[in-house]
Amino acid sequence: MRPTSEHGRPEATGAAVRRGPFRAGERVQLTDPKGKLHTIALQENATFHTHRGYFRHDDIIGQPEGCVVRTTSGIEYLALRPLLSDYTLSMPRGAAVVYPKDAGQIVAMADIFPGARVIEAGVGSGALTLSLLRAVGDSGSVHSIERREDFAAIARGNVEAFFGGPHPAWSLSRGDLADVLPLVAEPGTVDRIVLDMLAPWENLDVTAAALAPGGVLVCYVATTTQLSRLAEDLRDHGGFAEPEAWETMVRSWHLEGLAVRPNHRMVGHTGFLLTARRMADGVEAPVRRRRPSKGNYPTTSEEWTPEDLGERTVSDKKVRRVRRDVGQAANPEA
Numbered sequence: 001m002r003p004t005s006e007h008g009r010p011e012a013t014g015a016a017v018r019r020g021p022f023r024a025g026e027r028v029q030l031t032d033p034k035g036k037l038h039t040i041a042l043q044e045n046a047t048f049h050t051h052r053g054y055f056r057h058d059d060i061i062g063q064p065e066g067c068v069v070r071t072t073s074g075i076e077y078l079a080l081r082p083l084l085s086d087y088t089l090s091m092p093r094g095a096a097v098v099y100p101k102d103a104g105q106i107v108a109m110a111d112i113f114p115g116a117r118v119i120e121a122g123v124g125s126g127a128l129t130l131s132l133l134r135a136v137g138d139s140g141s142v143h144s145i146e147r148r149e150d151f152a153a154i155a156r157g158n159v160e161a162f163f164g165g166p167h168p169a170w171s172l173s174r175g176d177l178a179d180v181l182p183l184v185a186e187p188g189t190v191d192r193i194v195l196d197m198l199a200p201w202e203n204l205d206v207t208a209a210a211l212a213p214g215g216v217l218v219c220y221v222a223t224t225t226q227l228s229r230l231a232e233d234l235r236d237h238g239g240f241a242e243p244e245a246w247e248t249m250v251r252s253w254h255l256e257g258l259a260v261r262p263n264h265r266m267v268g269h270t271g272f273l274l275t276a277r278r279m280a281d282g283v284e285a286p287v288r289r290r291r292p293s294k295g296n297y298p299t300t301s302e303e304w305t306p307e308d309l310g311e312r313t314v315s316d317k318k319v320r321r322v323r324r325d326v327g328q329a330a331n332p333e334a
Contacts, residue, residue: 013169029082060079084130093124117185119142213280244276
């Protein structure tokens, strides 16, 4: 049984590890006087070393969040639990993560609601999974599907570390979306599907079959060529309403007295988001009034490789190291 809150209701998964004094085994975000961030995992009898002294982890363990710890040379560090956005950017990773700005857009624009039934394909390192689980809550369900065993192991380690253990709303399957989805979801029962993969247009039939009428398909793609191909294939499919696409850019601001100005660096393009609503069975989407001339459409098709679309290859050595970091080391006998 889950612990209950002070109001007598079951406490949400992960809530307990977000409150109270710091404990051994959890991650802590340290901020130095210049604003530089360091994320460490607290361990008894361990030390945190810098070029200007060190302090013991035991100086933080048992202290309340928001405390200040000093190194042997007197340098002060503010200690806080990392927010979800901080955690996703500092957690061990194999594949590239979906940035918090894009994860927030997916949750909001796809209307990921408490209790929703969500399918996620392309789990990567588990960054987006965390936001989806936060949104659906314990009463919803997120079923993640990942082709690579090593990425699935890294994602599991990151998710369980963040929530303090397995999340009751999360299931993780290995394999191709086209093969796994019909086995884990009845036709027309899924509220939202999120695809983070190289060629999402190859899975439009299986996603259309699983989505409930009015359900939302969300796709995260890296290039304009992928975006164009996906949008046109969605229109040709006929089972979805007119797709919408956008990207988000975040610019922070410098605040110092009257010196208020935008910072010189910003989080610019990371990827494109495309959403489309599922039509009711047997109903065709209205035809668009405007379409570009036929010359705007390619007349030949060709196979695209991950390298053509700018996807970086992750070395086996790095994946093995990250798996060890999240406590999901491969079993050589498996």
